Amino acid sequence: MTTETATRPADASGTFALGGDLPVNRLGYGAMQITGPGVWGDPADPDEAVRVLRRAVELGVNFIDTADSYGPFVSENLIRRALHPYADDLVIATKAGLTRSGPGDWRPVGRPEYLRQQLELSLRHLGLDRIDLYQLHRIDAKVPLADQIGALLEFQQEGKIRHIGLSEVSVEQLAQAREIAEIVSVQNLYNLANRRAEDVLDYAETNGIAFIPWFPIATGELARPGGPLDTFAKQHEATPSQLALAWLLRRSPVLLPIPGTSSVAHVEENTAAAAITLTDEQFAALADAV
Numbered sequence: 003m004t005t006e007t008a009t010r011p012a013d014a015s016g017t018f019a020l021g022g023d024l025p026v027n028r029l030g031y032g033a034m035q036i037t038g039p040g041v042w043g044d045p046a047d048p049d050e051a052v053r054v055l056r057r058a059v060e061l062g063v064n065f066i067d068t069a070d071s072y073g074p075f076v077s078e079n080l081i082r083r084a085l086h087p088y089a090d091d092l093v094i095a096t097k098a099g100l101t102r103s104g105p106g107d108w109r110p111v112g113r114p115e116y117l118r119q120q121l122e123l124s125l126r127h128l129g130l131d132r133i134d135l136y137q138l139h140r141i142d143a144k145v146p147l148a149d150q151i152g153a154l155l156e157f158q159q160e161g162k163i164r165h166i167g168l169s170e171v172s173v174e175q176l177a178q179a180r181e182i183a184e185i186v187s188v189q190n191l192y193n194l195a196n197r198r199a200e201d202v203l204d205y206a207e208t209n210g211i212a213f214i215p216w217f218p219i220a221t222g223e224l225a226r227p228g229g230p231l232d233t234f235a236k237q238h239e240a241t242p243s244q245l246a247l248a249w250l251l252r253r254s255p256v257l258l259p260i261p262g263t264s265s266v267a268h269v270e271e272n273t274a275a276a277a278i279t280l281t282d283e284q285f286a287a288l289a290d291a292v
Contacts, residue, residue: 008277012062015251015276018258020212021165021186024134026093028251029276030065031058031269032216032262033077040105041072045264048080055084057266059092061273067189067214067260069097069139070120070127071108078127086129095135095187095214096124097169099142099150112142114153121157137167137189141175148182155183167214173205180209187212187258193220194231194246195292207256218250218259219243219272230291234284240275245288247275252285 015029036051038044045051058066066085068077081094088094098120101111117138124133136157138150157163167187168179179185188206190199192215199215206213224231225242235242243261250259261272280288 010060010062011273011276012058012064013276016255018212018256020093020135021184022210024093024165025091026065026258027062027276028255028258029063029247029273030067030214030258030260031055031063032260033066033068033081034072035262035264036080037073037076038105042102042105043073044076045080047264050266051080051264052084053266054264054269055081058269058273059085059089061270062276063273064089064091065093065095065258065260067095067097069100069137070124071097071100071102071139074102075123075127078124082127082129088130093134094128094130095137095167096128096133097137097139097167097189098124099139099169108140110140110142110144112138112140112145112150114145114149114156117150117153118157121162125162132162132164134164135167135187136163136165137169137187139169141168141171147175147178151179151182158183167212169216171202173201176202176205176211185211187214189214189216191215191217192250192257193218194249194288195220195224197292203254203257207254211256212258213254213256214258214260215250216260218261219246224288224291230288234280234288237284238278240278241271244271244275244278245280247272248278248280249285249288251276252280253289
């Protein structure tokens, strides 16, 4: 391991160019957990949240994913407090399309006027003139897809967002959206233990679309004593969570894992996973263990 890799381990994850023109290190940071319980309200220790964000960037993370609904707006405000003015290579991605009435409550709202309102609020809270990656958090079944994607296309044409992404979509929905606008990313549930979105990942890889797996660390039974994650983790002097992230980075060059945490120690542990290289045998054994 070089000195640079040791101090900025996220650099070892490789890069992906969102939309072909916006390069980021593939191991990013998901900023959902820096809010209060139920992703609602302020965290117990806002100063620690600020330290986590700053430490992530020090470790080479230059892709941070958030959403207006995290708090709501708590995550975006903390990102601005911690990191503004932003480094030139730092990409802040946010999302709109889920409204909140309390802890644990998430409801899709995709009306164009609502999305515009939320965009303006996110720009203000993040302290940006343009959001590099703006994602539709969920498709609203009550609103035509063309209206929802059309609204994001309008924002793009106005120069208020650079690229458009989607979250929790099927291959069919992704293909339909691409007929209306260029889609550079998709964010679905995906991890070593849950690969139900494999078809979406394959489609994304074929079409050069970033796949941002939310909840990227899920180890479950795989991490039991004597299990495959436990065994390989000991071989690498690593943790099962680090091996789960290393597996994702190896699985596809379009995967951009965004592990989240509210602890500086955990962000250091997660980011160190980028420096772990699995052998072909280890990668296959972990994949087959599920």
